[in-house]
Amino acid sequence: MDISEIAKASGLPASTLRYYEEKGLIQSYGRSGLRRLFHADVLQRLALISLARSAGFSLEEILEMFTPQGPEINRELLLIKADELDRKIKELTSMRDSLRHAAVCSAPSHFECPKFLRLLKVAGKNRFRPSNKLSKNKFTGKAQ
Amino acid sequence: MDISEIAKASGLPASTLRYYEEKGLIQSYGRSGLRRLFHADVLQRLALISLARSAGFSLEEILEMFTPQGPEINRELLLIKADELDRKIKELTSMRDSLRHAAVCSAPSHFECPKFLRLLKVAGKNRFRPSNKLSKNKFTGKAQ
């Protein structure tokens, strides 16, 4: 398969595929002239990458998971990541609940709502950086 | 309070506080010479910002939430965000479960494990970008 077929099937632009190959996340098995040739199974790998990306893993972390530095897979790393996700899930759940609450809360300011303040205290302990866009244009209607 | 007190109490560097002020996320009530003076309640606001950041909101989105362009708060936006978080939580939950499964799965490759493949299909439908570091150095031991 050539790059455009993979692009089409995966939904990723060709530039991203080249970038991923450069980073070692996927491989092409050869060239036809200049053109890369891919096996169909990179699609599976790309699906896995997408999954991990959307779960908050960096490309570097994904790469680590793909290349067990021996025959054995790094099970400990997987469990550590799972625990991190667990913590993150709890945090997001708090945030979600507080958003839903805020949407119906009648306190004049959220800072005057005891429910909200309690949440703030709980949440204040965490410190790690997402920088996640989610889909902001959904509401603003702005094009990208 | 001056900037270093806020920095200390919030755990954020002064540079970040200046940056946040520039972006309109927090306000100083005046100056003593050149130095900014803050009211203690910016700490509450900073806690709220941290919470929202760690839940995946961008500074711009947080700003939108802080400045209801009238007396009414944007309840619709809050609910939309809550729904987005809901989707994200489901995804992270899938990822977490699959990581835990992978850690004990005996299939020679994850691609040969039906449980894992089923997950991939489900997850493949989402498409949004996190780029979240979580705490990768926890395992690698590398300094930043």
Added chain:
DNA sequence: ACTTGACTTAAAGTCAACTTGAACTTGTAT
């Protein structure tokens, strides 16, 4: 023979959220 169109590379650009650096100002301590 020549024009497409799809690919290629390498380098530069983008974006958010900060951080860093250089040069400058101030209030307080000696």
Added chain:
DNA sequence: ATACAAGTTCAAGTTGACTTTAAGTCAAGT
């Protein structure tokens, strides 16, 4: 009076994950 720590500004640098651009290659169709 002077040094110093801690503030200030403005501009530029950083990081990760891509995207864009410019310039080139190449097989296929007319």
